[in-house]
Amino acid sequence: MKQSFYNFILHKNDKAYWFNALSFRHFILPNDLSSKIEPLLESDSTIHDIPESFRNKLFDNGFVIDDDCNEIDIIRNRNEKAIHSKDYMLVVLPTLNCNFKCWYCIQNHIPSMMDDDIFERIKQHIKHMVHNEEISSLSLEWFGGEPFMYFNKIVKPITQYAKDICEEAKIPFEASATTNSYFITSEISKQLQSLRFTHFQISLDGNKKFHDKVKFQNGCESTFERALTNINGILDNNPYARVFLRFNYNHENLTPDVVEEINPFISKENRKRVIVVTRKVWQADVDKSYSIQLQEILDGFSKSGYITTRWSPISNYIPCYANKKYYNAINYNGNAVKCTACNDLYEEEPKGVLQKDGTILWNNEFDKRYQCKSFENEVCLNCKELPICMGNCPRDFINGHCQCKKESVDETIENALIDYIENFEKDITNNRI
Ligand code: SF4
Ligand code: SF4
Incomplete structure (x- = not known):
């Protein structure tokens, strides 16, 4: 027996936090007990000195493994499986236009809307993937620009079509959206449950003062308040929906008082389905000292009953969805890309083009290049976080x-x-997991 290469044993105050990055199992031990066990992990003979019941637990949870177990091979196999999994994720952009113009947004807001020809090609594509490629599930993500600018004309009929065809084929279907929520009034949110919208990613630009400065709209006094009112409406009208409330921060726009500003808009019941995520805008410099303030802000959200994401590890063995064979993004004009977070959506020379028969014709096998294994290098292969x-x-x-x-x-x-x-331990105690 040997210890796993992916063990983390971290000490803070009187506790030791054990985590295995390959099995994703973790537990807490008193420091003094942990300090007695840690040296025993060093070799096969000393591992056998660990009391049997505890040793079995370590084995069952991947902290201790058989001598011939090759953990890199396990990772490689899981990665290969994830790249070729037939759970299809299709991202569709009905427009590149948006009602807001945030300073940090990488997208150019080109006046644009999907025309009837591309609308029909998208339907043909979904049919092709279900019937010819025999995907095992479909996850349809609406993206933009702001997709809900064209809810009735594009989002609703295509989602309905996709849902129906998946139901006929008896495969799971779900829809989601990355949206600023401005257009998701109560009348629209009432329709989203039957269309199987299960999650939404909605961004706030920090506190009310900062958010309203970044996002403004004629005739709307506070886009911060409107976004939160609409989020509560989404959750009221759809008991299965979850909202990822993403804070785009730059070290100045996010302070602990943001929790008190948000609470009046989101009912206590609905907070259990709001997942708070914080992301530094890429233009702001890295500041490792800010991580403590971030934790304080997240603690405030946890105390008020929201779910908080403390950390965003990869859990599906690929660094990004774009790595997957069965992942595509289709722009309003029928051009296909693998990554929506770059200029590929705007380039004159398309990376791929959606054809009338619903297939995608990729330029120079562009899609295959995205199936790369960026971790196959000495540094990553010797990294405990792999x-x-x-x-x-x-x-x-x-x-x-x-x-x-x-x-x-x-x-x-x-x-x-x-x-x-x-x-995680607190959430279990409070029955939130
Ligand atoms: S930039 Fe594109 S490819 Fe890279 S992680 Fe983001 S979405 Fe994936
Ligand atoms: S070396 Fe860096 S990029 Fe590579 S696996 Fe480790 S943390 Fe990730």
Whole structure:
């Protein structure tokens, strides 16, 4: 027997936090007990000195493994399986236009709307994927620009079509949207449950003062208040919906008082289905010292009954959805891309084009290049975070930019991991998991 390469044992105050990155199992031990066991993990003979029942637990949870167990091969197999999984994720952009013009948004807001020809090709594509490619499930994500600018004309009929065809084929279907929620009035949110919308990603730009400065609209006094009112409406009208409330922060726009500003708009009952996520806008410099303030803000949300994400590890063995064979994004004009977070959507030379028969014709096998294995290098293969990171973003890797992902975030793995395990335990105690 030997210990797993992916064990993390972190100490804080009188506790030791054990986490295995390959099995994703974790537990807490008193420091003094942990300190007695840790040296015993060093070799096969000493591992056998660990009391049997505890040793079996460590084995069952992946902290201790058989001598011939090759953990890298396990990761490679899981990665290969994830790349070729037939759970299809299709992203559709009805427009690149948006009612807001946020300073940090990478998208150019081109006046645009999907025409009837592309509308029919998208339907043909869904039919092709269900009947010819025999996908095992479909997850349809609406993206933009602001997709709900064209809810009745595009989002609703295509979602209905996709839902019907998946029901006929007896495969799971769900819809989701990345939206600013401005147009999701009560009348629209009432229709989203029957269309199987299960989750929404909605961004706030910090506190009310900052958000209203970034997002404004003639005739709307506060887009912050409107977004939160609409979020509560989405949750009231759809008991299965969850909202990922994403804070785009830049170290100045996010302070703990944001919790009190939000609480009056979201009912206590609905807060259990709001997942708070914080993301540094890419233009702001990395500041590792900010991770403590972030935790305080998240603690405030947890106390008020929201779900908080303390940490965003990879859990599906690919660094990004764009890595998957069965993942495509189709623009309003029928051009296909793999990554929506770059300029590919705007380039004159399309990466791929949606055909009349519903297939996608890729330029120079562009799609296959995204199935790269960016973790197959000495640094990642010797990194304990590999199973929860899986290496570089595929787009960066293809373009030859290979900076370790740790260098672009405020959080440190040690703080994030301890915070995650502590809050996981609290959520179990409060029956939220
Ligand atoms: S990108 Fe960095 S953190 Fe991720 S696996 Fe590679 S070395 Fe580790
Ligand atoms: S930038 Fe990289 S990680 Fe982000 S969506 Fe594109 S390919 Fe994926």
